[in-house]
Amino acid sequence: MEIVKTRKDVTMTLAIEGRLDSLTSPQLEAEIVGKLDGVAHLIFDLSKLEFISSSGLRALLLTQKIMDKQGSMTIRNLPQEFREYFDEVGFSRVMRIE
Amino acid sequence: MKINVHGLAFKQSMAVFAGISIVFAALFLFSNSQIQGKLSQMLLQKGEEVSRANVALINKLFSSGRTFGEDVAYNIGNKKMSAAELDDYLLRTLSGVRATVPQVVAMVAAFEPGMAPKGIDGEYMRLAYFSGDSTTVINGGNYHEKIWYKSTKDSLKGIWQEPFIGDFIKEPIVIFTTPIFREDYNGEKKFAGVLCVDISIAFLKDMIANMPVSNDGYAVVLSASNMIIAHPKNELTFKANFASLSRNASHKRLVEFENAVHSMKNGLFLGSSVDGEDAAIYFTAMESIDWTFLIVWPAHKFMEEQRSVSHMYAWITFGGYAIVFVLILVITFRASRPLKSLAVAADKLGEGDFSVTIPDLTGRDEVSQLAGAFKKMRTSLQTFIETQKDMDRSKRDLEFSRGIQLGILSKNEMEEGCGDNRHALAPFLLPAQNAGGDYYDFFKLDDDHLAVLVADVAGKGIPATLVMLVSRVVIRTLALHHTSVAEIFNETNDGLMSHNRDQLFVTAWMGILDLRNGHMEFASAGHKAPAILRKDGSVSFVNSVPDIALVVKEDCTYNAQTLDLNPGDTLFMYTDGVTGARNADGETFGKDNLLRALADCGDRAPAEINSFVKERLDHFTGDVRQLDDMAMLSVRYDGAPEKA
Numbered sequence: 001m002e003i004v005k006t007r008k009d010v011t012m013t014l015a016i017e018g019r020l021d022s023l024t025s026p027q028l029e030a031e032i033v034g035k036l037d038g039v040a041h042l043i044f045d046l047s048k049l050e051f052i053s054s055s056g057l058r059a060l061l062l063t064q065k066i067m068d069k070q071g072s073m074t075i076r077n078l079p080q081e082f083r084e085y086f087d088e089v090g091f092s093r094v095m096r097i098e
Numbered sequence: 099m100k101i102n103v104h105g106l107a108f109k110q111s112m113a114v115f116a117g118i119s120i121v122f123a124a125l126f127l128f129s130n131s132q133i134q135g136k137l138s139q140m141l142l143q144k145g146e147e148v149s150r151a152n153v154a155l156i157n158k159l160f161s162s163g164r165t166f167g168e169d170v171a172y173n174i175g176n177k178k179m180s181a182a183e184l185d186d187y188l189l190r191t192l193s194g195v196r197a198t199v200p201q202v203v204a205m206v207a208a209f210e211p212g213m214a215p216k217g218i219d220g221e222y223m224r225l226a227y228f229s230g231d232s233t234t235v236i237n238g239g240n241y242h243e244k245i246w247y248k249s250t251k252d253s254l255k256g257i258w259q260e261p262f263i264g265d266f267i268k269e270p271i272v273i274f275t276t277p278i279f280r281e282d283y284n285g286e287k288k289f290a291g292v293l294c295v296d297i298s299i300a301f302l303k304d305m306i307a308n309m310p311v312s313n314d315g316y317a318v319v320l321s322a323s324n325m326i327i328a329h330p331k332n333e334l335t336f337k338a339n340f341a342s343l344s345r346n347a348s349h350k351r352l353v354e355f356e357n358a359v360h361s362m363k364n365g366l367f368l369g370s371s372v373d374g375e376d377a378a379i380y381f382t383a384m385e386s387i388d389w390t391f392l393i394v395w396p397a398h399k400f401m402e403e404q405r406s407v408s409h410m411y412a413w414i415t416f417g418g419y420a421i422v423f424v425l426i427l428v429i430t431f432r433a434s435r436p437l438k439s440l441a442v443a444a445d446k447l448g449e450g451d452f453s454v455t456i457p458d459l460t461g462r463d464e465v466s467q468l469a470g471a472f473k474k475m476r477t478s479l480q481t482f483i484e485t486q487k488d489m490d491r492s493k494r495d496l497e498f499s500r501g502i503q504l505g506i507l508s509k510n511e512m513e514e515g516c517g518d519n520r521h522a523l524a525p526f527l528l529p530a531q532n533a534g535g536d537y538y539d540f541f542k543l544d545d546d547h548l549a550v551l552v553a554d555v556a557g558k559g560i561p562a563t564l565v566m567l568v569s570r571v572v573i574r575t576l577a578l579h580h581t582s583v584a585e586i587f588n589e590t591n592d593g594l595m596s597h598n599r600d601q602l603f604v605t606a607w608m609g610i611l612d613l614r615n616g617h618m619e620f621a622s623a624g625h626k627a628p629a630i631l632r633k634d635g636s637v638s639f640v641n642s643v644p645d646i647a648l649v650v651k652e653d654c655t656y657n658a659q660t661l662d663l664n665p666g667d668t669l670f671m672y673t674d675g676v677t678g679a680r681n682a683d684g685e686t687f688g689k690d691n692l693l694r695a696l697a698d699c700g701d702r703a704p705a706e707i708n709s710f711v712k713e714r715l716d717h718f719t720g721d722v723r724q725l726d727d728m729a730m731l732s733v734r735y736d737g738a739p740e741k742a
Contacts, residue, residue, distance in 0.1 A: 021725060022558045053726060054535070054556035054605070054674065061556075061650060062601040089605050089624030090646025090654075 010040035020056030040071035047077035145380025188226035209291035302328035322388035524705035535562035536727030553606035584658035633666030665737025675728035704732035
């Protein structure tokens, strides 16, 4: 998995490429926990997501909980094949998916 | 090289060194005494060889002198000679005896008063002596108080007097004195006077001077009173006695010597020469006269041989000693040096330093073997620790999680004690290598209500396992007081939400089956819809609308939904791992394949359905290792029995 991080003022974009599962989600958590100071808008670009497991969802939920306190989080370009999973576990209802 | 006195090498060296010292010392002492013994024996032999001829000659001379003297005394005593006849007799016999014993230089006949030839009163002494090339007879006197006369008169037997330098003949002389007896008118033997035979011992000097003795040895002749009567150094003759030959000139030494001479007749004695030098002295007591014949070897000469042999032996001993000592030191220190470095290496290993160099030993001895074993140990330790590091958290945690997952869940209805004749169910759980949160559960709320559940805790490891344990307990506890799954989920969500910092959300599908009629109330917390395998063989997914997963959002409201099972229908519940299983091409097993597998199950029992689906899954995935847990729970409703 690769994470491409871009920041513009208070907006940070994290483009995730590859698999987000139990092996790689600690990598994402490391990029987020304690590193979102001053970020008001966090955007996940998941256009190149190949797979997401419950661990991956957990990492996104963790981020959502952080951003709930300091701004907003948006998920963009979620491939259709994973949309169902997000709906199923109810994440569509707690996250902003565009 | 620093020597450690407590070290193995030092101790070993010292032990061997001590042993070797004892052996060498014993050898040295033994050989020394052997050498001494051999040397003494050699000296004895040599002394005897050198002395034998001379001693024999002297013995012969003095025996002849004695016999001659006794013969003459007898003749003078028995033949009543006139004064002229006596003189003539003395001159004749002196000349005669000199033909065979030229050392006889004079004869003396001294008479007791009244015993002299006829017509002579008072003392009468005639001395016949040889001078130049003729013999002469002269008068002598004042002999009565002379030792030679008195001692012979007192003892009445032949005596060898102490040698002296003669008055008439200025050379060393020894005198044999023997009494003259004459029968008186009554035929009684009476002491009539003394006959002397004067024998020159000047020849002894030449004899001794010409004696060839090896090792600077020389001969000495001692009189009965141990006076030196012949010595290569002329000036000593008749002036020194044996005391000068004896170390310290002590009386004790002299007595020792005399005793040795008397008891042994011949032997070896350690004394000193007149120069005060240490000397070995061979002695022989002479039979004919109470003299002693000596061969003296100055110690420095005779001991030279012994010393040189001893010294050579000492050097050989010392050399061997030194070589052995050095060898021992070298060997032991060579053996102990690698041991020491191994000890250092062991210390460093103990401190966790695996880069430590272990001495490279190529030998085949024990130390090399030890070093080899040591290297192996380091390598395997290193590997073990590396694996431990790799395994570390994740692996150990997962082992722990698997243990709990597999250990805590009931494997059949017997274990749970919820079996009856109105249903049958079978669970299946396969924890993946690095996941750990799937579980199933089944239990009865009362006789007629059976709760069934499958859940998936997001995340892995111990945190996921703990959440699983907690949620299982919470749900079971809440189920005791509620008959609505929706309410159970509502409260479970609230309960877990307040303590969830890690965002370990849980998806769950739970239903409560009324065993009396097959009616089921269920709720879905973000979980996939189960499938139903109808008795007629048709399969379909339950129309289940998922609500948000547990522990994602506070104050969620879960919707109560229902389904109905007819006798013979089987409800198949499962977790993500089943439909999400991947093959080598990256394709997922998916819902369609699951439905097809279930459709192919026919009227299989719940346990068989689980294993049938697993077989299809295995067939689909091939050798690809699955990353997610798999849980399945099949429940068949058999209907309420007809009441009798």
